[in-house]
Amino acid sequence: MQERRVSEVIVDQLAAWGVEYIFGLPGTTCLGIVNAIRKHDKVQFIKVRHEEAAALMASAYAKLTGKVGVCVTIAGPGATNLITGLYDAKMDRAPVVALTGQVKLQYIGPGSFQEIDQDVLFNSFCSFNKTINSKEQTIELVTLALKHALVERGVSHLTIPNDVQKEALEARIEPLNGRIPDFRIVNTDLIERAVRLIDEAEHPVIIAGWGARSHGDTLLKLAERIKAPIITTYRAKGVVPEDHDLALGVLGDVGTPMARRFVNAADLLLVFGSSYSEKTNIPRKQSIQVDIDPMNLAKEFPIDLPILGECGVVLTRLLERVKERENQRLLEDVRKEKEKWYAQLEKEADGRAAPLRGPFIMKVLRETMDPMAIITVDVGDNSFWFGRNFVMKQQRLLMSGYLATMGFGLPAAIAAKLAVPDKQVVCITGDGGFAQVMGDFLTAVEHNLDIIVVILNNKELAMISMEQRMEGYPKFATELKNPNFAEYAISSGGVGFNVHKPDELKDALEDAIAAKKPAIVDVETDPKRF
Template sequence: MFKQTAGEKLIDMLIEWGVDHIYGMPGDSINSLIEPLRKAQDKIKFIQVRHEEAGALAAAAYAKLTGKLGVCMAIAGPGAIHLLNGLYDAKLDHAPVLAITGQVESDLIGTDSFQEVNLERMFDDVAVYNQRIMSAEQLPAVVNQAIRTAYAKKGVSVLTIPDDIPRFEVGKEARVTAQFTAKQVVLPMKDDLLNANKILEEAAKPVILAGRGAHGHRDTLLSFAEKIGAPVVLTLPGKGVIPDKHPYCIGGLGLIGTKPSYEAMLEADTLIMIGTSFPFTAFLPEHAKTIHLDIDPAQIGKRYPVDVGLAGDAGATLSWLTDHLATKEDRSFLEKSQDRMKHWLAKLDHQEEDGSVPLKPQRVIHALQEVAADDAVLSVDVGNVTVWMARHFHITHQSFVISSWLATLGCGLPGALAGQIAHPDKQVFAVCGDGGFAMTMADFVTAVKYELPIVVIVLNNHKIAMIKFEQEVMGNIEFGTNLQNPDFARYAEACGGDGYRVERPEQLLPAIQQAVQNRKACIIDVLVDPEEAPMPAKIQFSQAAGYTKHMIKELFEEGKIDLPPL
């Protein structure tokens, strides 16, 4: 009777769980896994990345975009260490990811062998499940438990596999366990629902703050907002929950948000937080009654005091509330917010029409909006580019993926790789700053190699611009933020892709249109104004004072102002 090796069993189990690709780089301590993976390439693809960090970031992005398990693989020691950044991104954004790492052979563990690292200790903080495989017979049950836990807890599972284990045969004594994860729809306690209803019935100026947990419940959320006459504010991870130009949407909140959302929060007497544990509490109302709805009870009231906590599924809970509430007749607060939003959007339109050189970042995002299809995938890097995309790209049905809680530079390109693999027939854009793109740019070659027609738009201002403005708001002169960049368009061509260098407004739209039409991996290198500040929608006095202090300090140091005589 044919017996499988543990390596073959692992690959078969991944296929049975619905995994169709793995990001990684081959190496000595996982070669006994690579061979069975090679033999199964008609069912599960191995996507060779040029850096394990990019592989882990891509796995995290794939999980965020699809809800399916993202899988990455690395050797012991340096390869496993490189995975950490992407795995922490998955942890903080609650994305189900499985990391498979090699390890030195079983009889060498603990001998300070070549590339030996205590991986269980290293991954302990990032993982919801973290185990070393001890035998071939143990492997099947542990693999199932790792994947089930990643799904159930929406987090990272890590399997460390010593190099000899995959070569052993799986004996008949191996435990057989289930290869599925059960799902549930949770409703809050009845008393909590009734208490929430009472607050909502008395609300005169309600505001909804919707986060990632509201995704997939667009119609239900809009029905609820209409019933209570509330404008909807979106967190950054919640962008796309409802269309950005929907009459009930008044944009984001915080330093990347809109003035109408800031003003609505100042005036609100009732706040309904849905699927978010919003960290920037200074932007939330000071004296509003607050209802917090989240599937995870531990998140409710974690950062902000609440009057009623609703621990349950967003869709089911909102449906119950909507069915048990009377329609609010007074729409004056909603209409006031909508009128403010019209003026705000007109202001954004004016910024996007600016034809000056160097190009304004806002104009680049407007051009992207003209070309991007309704179902495009947008992978957005971290930095000033986050601000421009959050404010100026108005999502209809596009997918929007970002490193929201870890906010790690370099996530844009790996996210686009994952987006194109997940959705081969859709337009996929990576929108990056020059600093973020340069961190993972080696994996543009991966897009070329696997014929992934992603379009990377690089906002190139030769600066780590967000940090420059942070330093200046503190009253300091910028330091360590200038970048020496290559010509990214020529780099794209050297890699075998297409490249466009955009320096003037009239070049911008044709470049994006041509890149999409060519269906080939492409970089559009856009030179943008390094002095365009991503100012918050509402500027605090301390920020203005700090920036003024910086300007005076810089002028004095450059000798542009003479000190008054004593």
């Protein structure tokens, strides 16, 4: 019987904790790990064209599934290329484990070929960062890396020197069961205080953040019981269907005016799983805040009733205790506000203008897309139009929240399609963001992932142009010279469609969906907002 190697034990341990995909690139100092993945029957290696994409895929996979996302690459330049994607995971609290190779132990220190101080590099942002210097450490350090990522919802990093990967090792694989605490906790006394505040409030409003993403149905039940409008942060867009009678859309920079109006008029805010980003700008007023992370509670200012607990548990307890109320006037006010807002969106969606306007593109997308699709949104003007003008049904959204890195959309779509292959996956991106990672469209082709990439191609870094105007600078260095992205898709082995006129968009989207291949819909888009 062939001896197992350290690299094989590492992959076995990852698999035992539910890891199904590892994103990365092979190279000299990680060949042992990559070979162990090749031989494993439960873990698939997803080869990328750039290490940043591997880290972004791991981050997106973790955000979507709640499982650990894993990426792997070589020492030196491979490790440095991971940083943007790993910072996205850190800032959006996604559990990710990064594995990097390293030169042989005997060469660490004097500055060998591709040797960098990876401990210092990763220390600044990782929850857990260690080097496996001896084979005896393997199981303990791998399980600790996984546990830190899951419990602290952050990034763990392990460096594995090339020679250590190849050492023979027989070790017992540790199961996940019994290693992660149950976070379904709540302080019952605080629930009773919350119930009193809710029952006494005349104009309560619910704000749902990313931390409440798994509890849309319960949020709606609470909203219906106490007759409270429900609003989300941008990252939580779609946690509840935005066409629900009590849903008022997104609060914040790209939100709806009706969301801000009702929040400002509220006498009690019930905030579930929000980190109080300055982009959301939740006002300082009487509030109940629920979060599993104690550092998020009252982070920006004092909160009347901060509750440390898991949002689903707290919501269930509140539903059992709060009084049901009727408020026909509120329902009528919400209905009128939504009618006005939908009329505004319809007015903005000019179906005659060419190049196509952002609001019109969002309208056609909303009419064409599967109501249960997964949507990945890149950073740029495309995200402005999506946040403001796309009305979510039961779709799920993935985005780069706090880091807001361009180039997130395509890798996230690839990760989402791997994670949930039976779901339609649509990436909404700009020409600037797509061009940063377009090489990995080939990854989608290689794995036959029928994602639909919709590029709002305005031949400009339009959001930056807007920022230049707002700050009094002349427009400079924001024009883009682009290839024909549809032809690029075809030459890569996918399908591609160019859209120059409004009446071409719906047919192009329907053809892209029907193709059942990786698709790009390249939409000539007006760079002006209004």
